[in-house]
Amino acid sequence: MMNLQEIINSINSLPREEQEYLFEFLRKKKAESKGDNFWQGLQKFRKIIQSDEIMFNDEDFANLRDYSLGREIDL
Template sequence: MTVIENAVSKMQKLPTEEQQQVLRFIEFIAFELADRQVNQESENLKEGQQKSDFWKGLQKFRLTIQNEGVGFTNEDFADLRDRSVGREIIL
């Protein structure tokens, strides 16, 4: 039995709440490893080299939002737009 098979077998025996806790722990470890990898890659870049870390940063942000339990709904964005016609122009 592989490590993954063994872990899944044991996890299936746990109640749902504990399964979710294990999953959050696994996501945390993955987040930490990704963060270390991003930091190491940043250190390895030489001066003058440019590298886009946007995707990794976005993934890190999404994982942080998910781990914090932050959720967005349409109500959060309902009144963000300024609906005024703008300033008055005097000619």
């Protein structure tokens, strides 16, 4: 397995065109993963709910909201 410095040296030895392709590829991968984390997590959650046949309704979420105006301040 290559260490980080070996990888950097290997990239530096690539022709400029291949370096640009690699960096564009990595940029796209990073951009794709930014917004996907939430949606991937949601899809995973939904699959678990479906596979485990977990059923829930509005009553399960009743009284979860905090209706207070915030923390109380004693003056």
